[in-house]
Amino acid sequence: MSSAPEVHMLDFNDAAFSYDKHMPFIRGVSFSVDNGEFIGLLGANGSGKSTILKLAGGILKASAGEVKLWGKPIASYGNRDRAKLLSYLPQMLDTGIPFTVRELASMGLYPYDIMPGISVEDALEAAGLKEKSGAHISSLSGGEKRRAYIAMTLLQGAGLLLLDEPLANLDIKYQIELIKLLKNLREKRGISLIMALHDINTAMQFDRLIVIKEGRLLGSGRPESVLTKELLKEAFDVEVEIKREDSGGVYIKY
Amino acid sequence: MKLKLVLITFISAAVFLFALFIGPEPMSPFNMSGIEKEIIFSIRLPRVLVSLFMGMALGASGAVLQGILRNPLADPYILGISSGAALTAAFGIITGLSLFGIFTVPLLAFIGAVIAGIFVGAMGWKRGGFWPERLLLAGVGLGFLFSSLLMLILSISSDAKLKRAALWMFGDLSLADWSIIPFGFIFIAAGIAVSLSKAKALNALMLGDDLAHSLGFSPKRERFILFISVGLMTAASVSLGGMVGFIGLLIPHTGRFIAGSDSRALIPVSALGGGMLLCIADLIGKSVLSPVELPAGIITAVLGAPYFLYLLRRRDVLGA
Numbered sequence: 165m166s167s168a169p170e171v172h173m174l175d176f177n178d179a180a181f182s183y184d185k186h187m188p189f190i191r192g193v194s195f196s197v198d199n200g201e202f203i204g205l206l207g208a209n210g211s212g213k214s215t216i217l218k219l220a221g222g223i224l225k226a227s228a229g230e231v232k233l234w235g236k237p238i239a240s241y242g243n244r245d246r247a248k249l250l251s252y253l254p255q256m257l258d259t260g261i262p263f264t265v266r267e268l269a270s271m272g273l274y275p276y277d278i279m280p281g282i283s284v285e286d287a288l289e290a291a292g293l294k295e296k297s298g299a300h301i302s303s304l305s306g307g308e309k310r311r312a313y314i315a316m317t318l319l320q321g322a323g324l325l326l327l328d329e330p331l332a333n334l335d336i337k338y339q340i341e342l343i344k345l346l347k348n349l350r351e352k353r354g355i356s357l358i359m360a361l362h363d364i365n366t367a368m369q370f371d372r373l374i375v376i377k378e379g380r381l382l383g384s385g386r387p388e389s390v391l392t393k394e395l396l397k398e399a400f401d402v403e404v405e406i407k408r409e410d411s412g413g414v415y416i417k418y
Numbered sequence: 419m420k421l422k423l424v425l426i427t428f429i430s431a432a433v434f435l436f437a438l439f440i441g442p443e444p445m446s447p448f449n450m451s452g453i454e455k456e457i458i459f460s461i462r463l464p465r466v467l468v469s470l471f472m473g474m475a476l477g478a479s480g481a482v483l484q485g486i487l488r489n490p491l492a493d494p495y496i497l498g499i500s501s502g503a504a505l506t507a508a509f510g511i512i513t514g515l516s517l518f519g520i521f522t523v524p525l526l527a528f529i530g531a532v533i534a535g536i537f538v539g540a541m542g543w544k545r546g547g548f549w550p551e552r553l554l555l556a557g558v559g560l561g562f563l564f565s566s567l568l569m570l571i572l573s574i575s576s577d578a579k580l581k582r583a584a585l586w587m588f589g590d591l592s593l594a595d596w597s598i599i600p601f602g603f604i605f606i607a608a609g610i611a612v613s614l615s616k617a618k619a620l621n622a623l624m625l626g627d628d629l630a631h632s633l634g635f636s637p638k639r640e641r642f643i644l645f646i647s648v649g650l651m652t653a654a655s656v657s658l659g660g661m662v663g664f665i666g667l668l669i670p671h672t673g674r675f676i677a678g679s680d681s682r683a684l685i686p687v688s689a690l691g692g693g694m695l696l697c698i699a700d701l702i703g704k705s706v707l708s709p710v711e712l713p714a715g716i717i718t719a720v721l722g723a724p725y726f727l728y729l730l731r732r733r734d735v736l737g738a
Contacts, residue, residue, distance in 0.1 A: 223631050247634030254628045258488075261624055262679035271625070274618050275634040313629075320633070 171235035172196035173324055173356055174220055174250075178229035181219055181379075190215055190379040192229070197324065197356050202346070204370035204387070205360040208400050212379040213360040214255060217326045220358060221252035233324075247275035251320040255328040255360070259301060259309045266297040268312050272319025282321055290345055291315035292338070306333040314342065318349070325357040331366060343369055364391065364416050375399050388414060419683050422676065430690045437466045437697040442708040460596075468594035468602070468658050469700045469714065470693040473665055475606040475655035477692020479648045480666030481673065481684050482613045485620045486644050487550045493666035494652040497557035501564035502534020503527040503656040508568055508583045512575040523586070524598050524657040531653030534560060539645065547638030548645055589662035589715030591700050602658040609651030610689055616644055617681035662699075662715040664722025665692045671725075695721075 174197040181190040190212050197203055205213045218224040219231050222238040231238050233249060241249070251272075261268070269287050273279065288294045291311040301309055310333055317325060325346070331339045343366065349355045359370070367373055373390045375383045377399050383390045391414060393406050405417040439445050441462060445454050479494040487496075494500070507527040509515075516522050537560055542553030572580055586593075613620070619640035622630035627637035655662075669691045670684065676691075677683040699717035706712065 218628070221628075221632060223628055243631070243636055244634040247632065250632075252628065252632040254626065256626075258624075258626050262490075262674060263621075263624075264678065267621075267678065267680050268625075271618075271621060271633060274622060 172232070173198055173201075173234060174358075175232040175235075176216075176219070176229070177232070179219060179226040179231050180228040181215060181224055181226055188227075188379065190219065190226075193376075193379070193381055194229075195374055195381065195384055197358060199323070199356060200350055200354045201356045201372065202350065202370045203356075203358045204367045204373045205358055205376070206362075206364075206367055206373055206399065207360075207376040207382075211376045211399075213376065214328050215379070216376065217252060217328050217358060217360060220324075221250060221326050222246055223252065244275045247320065247322070249322055250324040250326060251317050251322040252326040253313055253317050253328060253330060255332065257310060257313050259304075259306075261301050263301055264297070265293050265299055265301065265304070265312045265315070268301055269293075269297075269315040269319055272316040272321070275320065282319060284319060287315040287319040290318055292341065307335055307338050310334060311338065311342075318345075321353075323353070323355055325355060325359075327357060327359045329360050329362070331361060331363065339366065364396075364414075367391065368414055419677065423683065423686060426676070426687055426690050430694050433694045433697050434466060434470060437469070437701045438462055441701065442705045464596050464599055465591055465594040465700065466697055467599055468591055469696040471599070471602055471606050472589075472591075472655045472658050472662060473692035473694065473696030474689040475609065475651040475692070476662065476665040476696075477669040477673070477688035477690070478610050478613055478685050479651050479655075480668075480692070481670040481681065481688040482620060482644050482648050483666070484670055485624050485681060486548075486641050486648075487554050488624060488626075489550070489554060490671070491667065492554065493664070494648065494655075495661065495663065495666065496554065496561070497535065497538050497649070497652070498559075498561035498564060499531045499535045499538065499557075499649060499652045500656050500661050501561040501568070502537070503531035503653065504587055504661060505564045505568045505571070506530025506533075507586055507656075507660070508571055511583045511586060512571055512579050514579070520595055520597060523593070524601075527660075528653050528657040531656050532649070534564060535649035535653065539649070548641050550641075553645070585713055586660040587715075588713035589660045589718070591659045591703075591714050592711060593659060598658065602654045605650045605654035609647040609654070610685070612647040613644060613651075613685050614682070616640055616647075617685055620644060620681040620685075621679075660713070660715065662696060662718055664718045664725075665695055668718075668722045668725050669695060 176193050176195050179193045180188055182188045193216060205216060207213050219226055225239060233241065266284060270284055288297050291314050293311055293315060301312055346357060361367060368387045370387060372385060373387050375390060375395060382399050383395050391406060393404060396402060396404055407415050407417050439447050476494055483492045483494060484490055506529055507523050510523045510526040518525055538553060538556045541556035542548045544552060572583060619635045622633045622635050623637055623640060630637045670688045673684050673687040673691055677687040696714060700714040703712040703714045703717045
């Protein structure tokens with residue numbers, strides 16, 4: 165007796181993509197994301213992290229293999245239906261836009277005809293920008309600008325967040341607060357996320373890490389099993405020591 | 419915001435009536451002679467309506483274009499559409515073509531604008547969509563080409579026709595005539611309606627294509643629809659009364675001070691503001707050296723050029 169295939173929130177099945185016909189950029193990538201999972205995407209610059217996130221968001225279409233959202237090819241979703249299920253925040257954010265914090269954050273409501281559960285005030289509060297809701301984006305600091313976009317993403321209320329290096333330019337305080345906020349959202353709303361990142365310490369906070377090199381999957385699994393000296397050498401071309409503390413902490417020495 | 423919109427609508431209506439009844443020779447709406455009625459309905463009303471519609475088209479187009487091109491210095495003429503219109507209209511004026519009577523020059527201008535728009539669109543198209551930078555550069559490049567061809571035509575024309583063509587190029591509202599108003603109105607009203615219906619998409623496009631996609635829009639499709647509506651509005655505006663500069667640049671920036679940058683408010687405010695400015699500019703043009711009329715485009719340029727320079731000095735406007 166055969167059982168029905170398991171339906172994942174997001175499912176990459178042997179996905180490939182190329183910007184140039186003759187040069188495949190992403191090759192044979194397979195992984196899945198389930199409800200409530202936090203996945204860190206690690207890899208050197210140019211390894212394909214952003215491209216994988218764009219494939220996951222349906223911005224790019226896989227040239228071979230499949231990317232499925234809740235069991236259906238991502239391209240089969242209408243734009244607004246897809247926007248209610250997943251939201252993508254690129255690494256490069258336009259900070260010269262003429263909007264105020266509130267105007268930008270409110271755009272997260274665009275896929276909806278009626279207000280979803282979270283209010284603009286809640287989203288601004290969560291992003292630590294309630295006091296600056298009337299300020300123009302161009303007048304904010306680098307970290308505040310990023311948080312204003314994060315407020316928009318929160319308001320969009322999708323179950324799957326695809327965040328491309330959201331911690332870049334953020335002070336350690338806001339890095340910690342953002343991670344806490346996301347964990348809090350997981351508890352309350354069961355969100356899942358894939359986050360491209362560079363910091364190995366932050367990577368330890370995730371349920372699962374996916375390490376890529378030159379568009380291929382190099383390793384995948386729990387942080388403590390994936391982050392080995394050999395894998396980091398292979399992925400980043402660096403010689404480092406992995407130090408594990410009795411308390412369970414892991415850090416890198418070089 | 420709704421209150422501001424209502425207020426601006428009232429002010430626009432007041433400016434419209436002011437331009438209609440004050441003019442170089444003030445008239446009382448309550449006590450008009452037969453001749454005055456004739457002047458109001460046959461001369462002033464079509465002219466004020468043309469000013470209003472043209473100004474609305476240019477103001478709204480500027481607001482949309484600055485969004486889809488993601489460039490605060492964009493205006494409806496930067497796409498070369500007006501240069502195309504100027505070339506064909508000047509050709510009609512210089513050669514004395516009168517194939518369609520009073521419609522000849524407006525029709526030629528419209529055809530020139532549409533052909534130029536198609537050229538710019540084709541050059542700005544890559545991988546199934548318009549690319550803002552390509553559209554902008556194609557518009558500027560083709561604009562130069564059309565302008566140089568225009569100069570060629572003007573340099574070999576007679577003085578009388580040259581003056582007529584020059585007047586047209588600076589916005590000659592004295593051509594306003596009831597017979598062409600409905601055609602212009604249809605395109606402009608449709609263009610503003612489509613732009614307003616796409617205002618959320620326009621806001622999202624200003625964040626970049628990837629974020630617009632994430633927010634549930636198809637960036638390529640939305641940009642295409644907005645480009646077509648702006649192209650037709652600009653073409654209709656140019657064919658109604660020639661080229662009137664700076665409204666499309668000036669008004670959306672002024673509108674942002676009043677109504678913020680949300681396109682749902684900015685588009686109607688820019689349309690009303692553009693209509694008001696052109697009504698006032700034409701009134702000034704008709705009055706300062708009366709009975710000699712200055713083209714409205716010269717008045718808007720005199721007002722607009724200093725503002726443009728001020729804009730360049732403002733760091734936040736350019737996002738720097």
